[in-house]
Amino acid sequence: MEQIASFRAFGGWHKRFRHHSASTGTSMTFAIYLPPQCDQGTKVDVLYWLSGLTCTDDNFATKAGAQRVAAELGMAIVMPDTSPRGAEVADDDSYDLGQGAGFYLNATQAPWAAHYRMYDYVAEELPALIEREFPVTLRRSISGHSMGGHGALMIALRNPGRYAAASAFAPICQPTASPWGQKAFTAYLGDDSSTWQNYDSCHLLQHAQQALPLLIDQGEQDNFLPTQLNPQALADIAQARGWPITLRVQPGYDHSYYFIASFIEDHLRFHAYWLRQVVGG
Numbered sequence: 001m002e003q004i005a006s007f008r009a010f011g012g013w014h015k016r017f018r019h020h021s022a023s024t025g026t027s028m029t030f031a032i033y034l035p036p037q038c039d040q041g042t043k044v045d046v047l048y049w050l051s052g053l054t055c056t057d058d059n060f061a062t063k064a065g066a067q068r069v070a071a072e073l074g075m076a077i078v079m080p081d082t083s084p085r086g087a088e089v090a091d092d093d094s095y096d097l098g099q100g101a102g103f104y105l106n107a108t109q110a111p112w113a114a115h116y117r118m119y120d121y122v123a124e125e126l127p128a129l130i131e132r133e134f135p136v137t138l139r140r141s142i143s144g145h146s147m148g149g150h151g152a153l154m155i156a157l158r159n160p161g162r163y164a165a166a167s168a169f170a171p172i173c174q175p176t177a178s179p180w181g182q183k184a185f186t187a188y189l190g191d192d193s194s195t196w197q198n199y200d201s202c203h204l205l206q207h208a209q210q211a212l213p214l215l216i217d218q219g220e221q222d223n224f225l226p227t228q229l230n231p232q233a234l235a236d237i238a239q240a241r242g243w244p245i246t247l248r249v250q251p252g253y254d255h256s257y258y259f260i261a262s263f264i265e266d267h268l269r270f271h272a273y274w275l276r277q278v279v280g281g
């Protein structure tokens, strides 16, 4: 693992690393915010943040303004990239497929299957590395935006007990019924849509056995809301099953990082609360 940047921030450190990933078979970059408590030898809980289409590890770090509250709460934040990258990695000219658009799944179709294994990377390999190399507890939570919101909800629902809670900003809640999801799943997983359900949060919530605290913020003026996101479908399933979900539709807000920056503090405090409820770690 090679450190490629380090910045003092709110008494802690924002650091970027590059390492070889066995999951993707490529070099991967991630960032981690380590709050001041780590300098004093304290192990801290970890929030994984998954970004959206076109993002790297840098968008959230530089635009969301999460570090001040993470420092106060004593919470590390891990920010992976959104796909494998490099000349040897398949790509597409469009912004919503290929590099920058990994959809947090394991691709099964050529040419993507060779490297697009972001599910394994984010759900398994990266947490193992973080827990080996940094002063963190085994208490994890997960959040994300748009494609990353889909990733956060889907990964938490597929791994009961592994995350204290999940939250999302404008997540793609039902990718099997959204143009972004249908395009990506067809390319990465093939035409047999029965294989898509393993990555669809609505389907997963419908069949989940263990309740997971969920918080979703959705901008009412988000251009992608009418066609791509469908938070109400997820809320309806949660409500029908009597599961804990808070869906907040925020008047006037769009899909951008201005929206995320406006409500990120609420999400960090939500995760801190649920992380404190976890026994052990």
Ligand SMILES: N[C@@H](CCC(=O)N[C@@H](CSC=O)C(=O)NCC(=O)O)C(=O)O
Pocket (backbone or CB within 6 Å): 051, 052, 053, 054, 055, 059, 063, 095, 145, 146, 147, 148, 255, 256, 257
């Ligand atoms: N360029 C595209 C839209 C790309 C976009 O809006 N990306 C969002 C995530 S969308 C869902 O995953 C984003 O986070 N962008 C980075 C940023 O810093 O804002 C288009 O033209 O429609």
